[in-house]
Amino acid sequence: MRCRIVDLRCKEVINICDGRRLGFPWDVELDALTGHLVAIIVKGPPRFWGIFGKCHEHIVPWCDIRRIGDDLIIVDHSPRDGRGDIKRDIKRGIIKDIIG
Numbered sequence: 001m002r003c004r005i006v007d008l009r010c011k012e013v014i015n016i017c018d019g020r021r022l023g024f025p026w027d028v029e030l031d032a033l034t035g036h037l038v039a040i041i042v043k044g045p046p047r048f049w050g051i052f053g054k055c056h057e058h059i060v061p062w063c064d065i066r067r068i069g070d071d072l073i074i075v076d077h078s079p080r081d082g083r084g085d086i087k088r089d090i091k092r093g094i095i096k097d098i099i100g
Helices: 086-099
Strands: 012-015 021-030 037-043 057-061 065-068 072-075
Touching: 021 057
Parallel strands: 012 072
Antiparallel strands: 012 021, 021 037, 037 057, 065 072
C-alpha cells in the first residue's frame, strides 16, 4: 500500500500502549541522505482552546508505527522524554503487585 504524506494528515494516531488518541500527523521527519521517513510528528489536542499554551507534540519514530490503515495509524509509543505518565506507572505497579 502506498501512501502520500498528505494522506497521513487525515489519519488519526492511536497509541496501543494506553489506548490514547494522540492526534493527527502534523509533520514528518526525513533523513536527507537516504530519503527514508524517520518519524512522524503528531500535534496533540490544544490546551483549553489554545489559551493556556501550545499543544504537546509527540515525535513517533518510524519503528514505533505498527500499522497504517485507511483511517488510523496504530503506534506502540511510550514517551522518551523522561516525563512519562505517572498515573500509568502507578497503575502498572499496582497490577504487578496484584499479579505477582
